[in-house]
Amino acid sequence: MDTAQLSVLVNADAEQVWLMLREPARIAQWHGWEMEGLDDEIRQIYYDNVTESPDHLRLDLGRGDAFILTPHQDGTLVTLNRGTATGEWARYDTDITEGWSIFLQQLKFKLARHPHTPRRTVYVDGTSAAHTHLWDALGIDTGWLPDPGEPYGITLTTGDTLSGKVWYRTDTQLGLTVADYAEHGDGLLILAQQARVPGLREHPGAQVIASTFGLGAADLEKISTQWDTFMETHYPDA
Structure with missing residues (x-):
């Protein structure tokens, strides 16, 4: 698996995907799984120290990770560029990348099969x-x-x-x-x-x-x- 970049083609327009990245209740429908502390994890990843692009096609997260949305004839290409892990986070880097791979597939499935x-x-x-x-x-x-x-x-x-x-x-x-x-x-x-x-x-x-x-x-x-x-x-x- 390429640890620098992960991509999935999602059957939804960029506006729909952006909402899935910016509303906590929607994020919880694909990020991770039901667990104690999920709300705090979502807040830390998607709201603390993040930057939104004016066109709502890029979301920069902490530690250098970034979501990039590219409109496509079949929907939206969702790309996650992984930042470089340093210090204590370096030993978790493979697990984090594998986790993001799972979450992107869950996002794709949610929008394709059960959006509502x-x-x-x-x-x-x-x-x-x-x-x-x-x-x-x-x-x-x-x-x-x-x-x-x-x-x-x-x-x-x-x-x-x-x-x-x-x-x-x-x-x-x-x-x-x-x-x-x-x-x-x-x-x-x-x-x-x-x-x-x-x-x-x-x-x-x-x-x-x-x-x-x-x-x-x-x-x-x-x-x-x-x-x-x-x-x-x-x-x-x-």
Whole structure:
């Protein structure tokens, strides 16, 4: 992954994308996941020491990061230029870049599939002293997965069956749309592998982020329990 620049083509005009970058409630629909402290994180990243361009096509964040919106015939190209991490922040730089990659895909999905439906999320993470490989632990053979945009159907080692389309894939992340994650249409499941980082994460890690739309409390709890159980089994190490 290019740690200097990340881009996604979003199916929305630049004005819509700008609102997703400037209104806290809208930012929370794609940045990260539901958690304690999310409002403070949004304020620190998107409002403290930021600069807006007069044409609303560039947003400069702290530490040198910048969003650039480029109108395109198919929507808007959203580019995040990463700043150079220095000092204590340097060891977090890869994780931060990987996080931005996830968030941009969640922004793209939100605007393309559920622009008006509130998002509810399930997030779990963990590490494995056994150096568990996330795809192997789930029984996903990425060599046989279709290309992004193509339909897939898989049965995980958890016994759960998922179907939808491949949303995106990188060496460390896999995004899948999931029919059961939304009342209408589909939701988004992102699976991310994390490398060991001395002093930060002593063992390889994994993240699972499920973005759901329109589900009831029972269905959301079922998804949460499934992924909690998986993580406790395969990534139990602190």
